[in-house]
Amino acid sequence: MPLNKGFVLASRPQGAATEDNFRFFEREIGEPGPGQVLVKNLWLSLDPYMRGRMDEGRSYAGNQALDEPMIGGTAGEVVASNDPNFKPGDKVVSNNGGWQLYSIQNPALLRKVDDSKVPLQAFVGPLGMPGVTAWVGVNRIIMPKAGETVVCSAATGAVGTVVGQLVKAKGARAVGIAGGPEKCKFAVEELGYDACVDHRAPDFKEQLIAATPNGVDGLFENVGGQPFARTMAQMNDFGRIAICGLIASYEGAEKTTLSDMRIMLIRRLKMQGFIVSEFLSDWPTALGELVTLASTGKLKWRETIAEGVEKAPSAFLGMLKGKNFGKQLVKLF
Amino acid sequence: MPLNKGFVLASRPQGAATEDNFRFFEREIGEPGPGQVLVKNLWLSLDPYMRGRMDEGRSYAGNQALDEPMIGGTAGEVVASNDPNFKPGDKVVSNNGGWQLYSIQNPALLRKVDDSKVPLQAFVGPLGMPGVTAWVGVNRIIMPKAGETVVCSAATGAVGTVVGQLVKAKGARAVGIAGGPEKCKFAVEELGYDACVDHRAPDFKEQLIAATPNGVDGLFENVGGQPFARTMAQMNDFGRIAICGLIASYEGAEKTTLSDMRIMLIRRLKMQGFIVSEFLSDWPTALGELVTLASTGKLKWRETIAEGVEKAPSAFLGMLKGKNFGKQLVKLF
Numbered sequence: 001m002p003l004n005k006g007f008v009l010a011s012r013p014q015g016a017a018t019e020d021n022f023r024f025f026e027r028e029i030g031e032p033g034p035g036q037v038l039v040k041n042l043w044l045s046l047d048p049y050m051r052g053r054m055d056e057g058r059s060y061a062g063n064q065a066l067d068e069p070m071i072g073g074t075a076g077e078v079v080a081s082n083d084p085n086f087k088p089g090d091k092v093v094s095n096n097g098g099w100q101l102y103s104i105q106n107p108a109l110l111r112k113v114d115d116s117k118v119p120l121q122a123f124v125g126p127l128g129m130p131g132v133t134a135w136v137g138v139n140r141i142i143m144p145k146a147g148e149t150v151v152c153s154a155a156t157g158a159v160g161t162v163v164g165q166l167v168k169a170k171g172a173r174a175v176g177i178a179g180g181p182e183k184c185k186f187a188v189e190e191l192g193y194d195a196c197v198d199h200r201a202p203d204f205k206e207q208l209i210a211a212t213p214n215g216v217d218g219l220f221e222n223v224g225g226q227p228f229a230r231t232m233a234q235m236n237d238f239g240r241i242a243i244c245g246l247i248a249s250y251e252g253a254e255k256t257t258l259s260d261m262r263i264m265l266i267r268r269l270k271m272q273g274f275i276v277s278e279f280l281s282d283w284p285t286a287l288g289e290l291v292t293l294a295s296t297g298k299l300k301w302r303e304t305i306a307e308g309v310e311k312a313p314s315a316f317l318g319m320l321k322g323k324n325f326g327k328q329l330v331k332l333f
Numbered sequence: 334m335p336l337n338k339g340f341v342l343a344s345r346p347q348g349a350a351t352e353d354n355f356r357f358f359e360r361e362i363g364e365p366g367p368g369q370v371l372v373k374n375l376w377l378s379l380d381p382y383m384r385g386r387m388d389e390g391r392s393y394a395g396n397q398a399l400d401e402p403m404i405g406g407t408a409g410e411v412v413a414s415n416d417p418n419f420k421p422g423d424k425v426v427s428n429n430g431g432w433q434l435y436s437i438q439n440p441a442l443l444r445k446v447d448d449s450k451v452p453l454q455a456f457v458g459p460l461g462m463p464g465v466t467a468w469v470g471v472n473r474i475i476m477p478k479a480g481e482t483v484v485c486s487a488a489t490g491a492v493g494t495v496v497g498q499l500v501k502a503k504g505a506r507a508v509g510i511a512g513g514p515e516k517c518k519f520a521v522e523e524l525g526y527d528a529c530v531d532h533r534a535p536d537f538k539e540q541l542i543a544a545t546p547n548g549v550d551g552l553f554e555n556v557g558g559q560p561f562a563r564t565m566a567q568m569n570d571f572g573r574i575a576i577c578g579l580i581a582s583y584e585g586a587e588k589t590t591l592s593d594m595r596i597m598l599i600r601r602l603k604m605q606g607f608i609v610s611e612f613l614s615d616w617p618t619a620l621g622e623l624v625t626l627a628s629t630g631k632l633k634w635r636e637t638i639a640e641g642v643e644k645a646p647s648a649f650l651g652m653l654k655g656k657n658f659g660k661q662l663v664k665l666f
Binding site for chain 2: 266
């Protein structure tokens with residue numbers, strides 16, 4: 001029996017999360033029970049939603065239990081199986097393999113994937129939950145028309161990476177917001193954003209206005225804070241706002257505020273908060289499109305890889321501060 | 334030729350509107366031109382949206398021009414007609430007869446009405462723009478299901494009056510918010526609201542919580558301000574918020590704020606600002622339903638009537654402060 005290692009949630013953050021909120025564990029994983037599958041987690045996905053789950057309050061995704069392995073999407077390989085549809089060596093993705101080397105899974109929650117054309121870890125990134133999140137926000141909430149302008153914050157993050165490319169595919173103008181000139185350059189030169197504005201620039205507001213000469217018809221919000229407020233002021237009549245994440249406000253420091261609700265009325269805006277797991281019927285369509293794009297080399301993305309499960313907490317805390325560049329992964333083996 | 338009397342917008346308000354912003358006029362109306370219709374305006378509707386139009390800034394309904402008769406829906410009678418479809422004596426409703434005794438109208442913008450079963454002025458109230466506004470917010474945005482709870486502010490106003498009754502017809506719980514015990518009593522005893530909370534009560538918050546034991550699934554917002562914020566805190570997962578008006582914020586005194594956007598995400602809310610004139614294709618259906626209800630005595634409403642066109646400014650300013658009780662009208666003749 002392999003030795004499992006990973007992290008449980010030790011305590012709930014008071015304000016900003018710290019490494020002390022996680023506790024390392026090491027123990028035998030045990031055998032899979034009847035109908036279960038033992039998976040070796042090769043890749044762990046780190047995602048902002050996890051921060052919300054660490055809090056005690058009512059969260060959009062349910063709470064992470066204390067002393068249980070931290071939740072996390074994983075891509076891995078079947079090691080032992082008591083289900084006839086899975087055999088050792090199969091590559092599988094799970095929405096909750098957790099922050100650990102091994103997991104025993106209910107096969108109904110495993111997705112078999114073909115990593116012959118794209119690397120396995122893409123299935124927890126652009127071809128997984130973050131990619132489907134982008135797809136749902138773009139196709140089910142913003143629904144950009146050709147010639148419209150869509151702004152996306154955290155433009156080089158796991159979700160924003162895909163948002164820009166989906167928006168461009170609709171014939172709309174894609175404008176990114178990202179932290180720093182390096183990320184902005186990547187957004188434009190590699191991801192195909194028409195423009196990208198650095199939210200740390202002192203003249204952010206002027207740059208945003210210059211980048212959206214026809215106003216903003218759609219906003220894919222991943223971050224919140226002041227850049228959100230500034231972008232709201234640029235919204236056109238009948239604009240759509242998909243609230244996907246508010247990472248700037250997750251640590252309690254900076255609330256994201258809509259300081260004058262009249263803009264919702266004056267410009268007849270639609271705003272919707274969403275969580276991708278509640279759009280289950282869209283997953284096959286979204287994944288089908290994304291896998292096709294990726295297999296033909298038409299989908300670009302970038303990864304930041306932390307090596308070893310021990311690095312999961314520090315990589316996660318760094319991601320909350322925007323230190324990652326592209327999809328944040330942990331390579332477990 | 335009859336002598337026309339009415340009010341033009343003399344100046345734009347600085348903060349709260351005052352009677353000085355309006356200027357009385359008296360002049361001959363003139364003859365209707367080719368294809369036009371001369372209408373004697375019997376009833377003028379006073380509505381909160383007019384306040385927005387008085388401002389210079391980008392408004393949701395376009396600006397009211399200075400020195401032109403104030404915009405306003407009217408119900409009246411054809412006096413002279415150069416259109417074969419309209420003859421003297423026909424009862425007609427217009428979305429812009431204006432704050433005046435007579436208007437020369439383009440017949441394409443006139444709606445002929447049958448006032449044999451309901452009083453003529455109902456066609457600028459529950460059977461007119463305010464009624465259709467209620468219908469659109471309920472049926473196109475909130476879409477209440479049986480057993481859900483819908484809160485409506487300004488519950489005894491022209492729109493709120495109809496909202497409660499449409500919500501009840503869907504089998505949902507209707508909870509009103511109104512100013513003062515008399516209006517709340519009327520909302521429950523006459524309009525059929527299941528409960529009504531006085532926003533002036535010192536324990537408003539506790540009363541609202543008591544009145545919405547299962548939370549709030551839909552919010553029809555006409556007012557804004559603190560009661561809006563308190564109601565938002567009661568929203569259930571997947572709640573819908575129709576932003577119809579924010580009258581508390583029209584005079585610049587009190588902004589309506591969403592102080593923490595995370596509620597949109599955590600509870601996956603949908604919020605939409607709307608203006609009824611942009612739902613043109615819904616008008617026939619909505620009016621058909623409302624007229625049927627009214628003709629069979631199933632729709633209740635109440636009116637506050639100011640007598641004489643000279644009273645229009647004071648009645649309008651009073652309405653902005655909630656002094657009206659039910660639909661605010663001016664009886665012009």
